[in-house]
Amino acid sequence: MEILKLIISNKILVTAFLGYFIAQIVKCIIEAVMDHTFSIRRLFSGNGGMPSSHASTVCALATMTGFIEGVGTFQFAMTVVFAIVVMVDASGVRRETGNQAVILNELMEYFGKLKDNPPRFSHDKLKELIGHTPLQVQTGAALGVIIAVAAHFIWK
Numbered sequence: 001m002e003i004l005k006l007i008i009s010n011k012i013l014v015t016a017f018l019g020y021f022i023a024q025i026v027k028c029i030i031e032a033v034m035d036h037t038f039s040i041r042r043l044f045s046g047n048g049g050m051p052s053s054h055a056s057t058v059c060a061l062a063t064m065t066g067f068i069e070g071v072g073t074f075q076f077a078m079t080v081v082f083a084i085v086v087m088v089d090a091s092g093v094r095r096e097t098g099n100q101a102v103i104l105n106e107l108m109e110y111f112g113k114l115k116d117n118p119p120r121f122s123h124d125k126l127k128e129l130i131g132h133t134p135l136q137v138q139t140g141a142a143l144g145v146i147i148a149v150a151a152h153f154i155w156k
Contacts (some may be wrong), residue, residue: 019060
């Protein structure tokens, strides 16, 4: 029980989780308004969409680390570098993977419709919504910073 109290009292960790969950809630609201649908699964799936929950999480983590540990510390430096790597990956490699999945899915659909000896694919349709646009990452990053600033002043 003591370990649970320690985890819950860790403001840096709690703020990072808030960054994730608030971004997911905002993502669900935006998608519900745009698509006129609501999916509870979307709350727990952080892949793709506006805003980036990955960026929100790591920026909330880095910002709160700066507030608590100080911006001149090793801990802050590590969280900033970690945030940069995650955001570059989300808008770079993961986004390209999603783009490639779109093309591969189109090819599987096209070749699957061939009447003469259609190929058999060993995979289901590939997940296409994997990465983020730069705007989605920037919005998620700003949201994470705002969450950490708000949490810092609320807990102060």
